[in-house]
Amino acid sequence: MSAPASLTPRLTLGRLALLSVLLLFAVFFLTPLYVMVATSLKGMDEIRTGTLLSLPLSPSLAAWATAWSSACTGTDCGGLKPFFMNSVLMVLPAVAISTLLGSLNGYVLSKWKFPGSEFLFALLLFGVFMPMQVVLLPMSQVLGWLGIASSVWGLIFVHVLAGIPSTTLFFRNYYVGLPDELIKAAMLDGANFWQIFWRIVLPLSTPILVVTLIWQFTNIWNDFLYGVVFSGADSKPITVGLNNLANTSSSVKEYNVDMAAAMIAALPTLFVYVVAGKYFVRGLTAGAVKG
Structure with missing residues (x-):
């Protein structure tokens, strides 16, 4: 059974503007998270030659493994x-x-x-x-x-x-x-x-x-x-x-x-x-x- 016409939300100009603003804020706040994830999956050669927002061409978890178990935190190199x-x-x-x-x-x-x-x-x-x-x-x-x-x-x-x-x-x-x-x-x-x-x-x-x-x-x-x-x-x-x-x-x-x-x-x-x-x-x- 379809919903009554009075209960069906209409895509008015005001609603469209509100959704656009919310989408803009979402992109603004999620961009740093995307950059962090994308950069962590890249190799250093790809980071040097690519851009900050580019997708990783050959995703790898090698940087994650290094950060967890062998990255240096001062004089100790046991990772996080x-x-x-x-x-x-x-x-x-x-x-x-x-x-x-x-x-x-x-x-x-x-x-x-x-x-x-x-x-x-x-x-x-x-x-x-x-x-x-x-x-x-x-x-x-x-x-x-x-x-x-x-x-x-x-x-x-x-x-x-x-x-x-x-x-x-x-x-x-x-x-x-x-x-x-x-x-x-x-x-x-x-x-x-x-x-x-x-x-x-x-x-x-x-x-x-x-x-x-x-x-x-x-x-x-x-x-x-x-x-x-x-x-x-x-x-x-x-x-x-x-x-x-x-x-x-x-x-x-x-x-x-x-x-x-x-x-x-x-x-x-x-x-x-x-x-x-x-x-x-x-x-x-x-x-x-x-x-």
């Missing part, structure tokens, strides 16, 4: 693999812990308010807007006192603390929209604080969980400042490794290897947004930024 693994070991627990703590904070600050809870939330909110550079020196001292300076555990600790304000904000604003009657009914049935959280509140938190997980994963994976300041020789994340690789001097600058390394560093976040991007938008519209 160890840096990538450091980021994985750092990101997964940091994202999980900061998200869990943020959900608990949001739950308490929205459904179990106490005297001074609004003031405490205001202090946490201040942490969202505080420049990262402000905490570098005191955080270095704290990591030294705890004995986890220049380690992956130290980076995890830093990113958990840095992420708590934003995760708390997300969950608190989302939980404000949940009916208080749910909590009261559960309390009348004898459920305690943790039972209400695990069995009622958390199962209703899927949209904001997705938003927070993607937000934290992206921020932590792409962070460079904390990685370069708080990491040691064996705990540097992928962003620091990419910077070292790009700035390592050699007799011949291998642009294809640099582009392949940049793509390797960007693949996890690209994958997350491609797979879960629509859920991120749904989570935002479900209440992540309201309250």
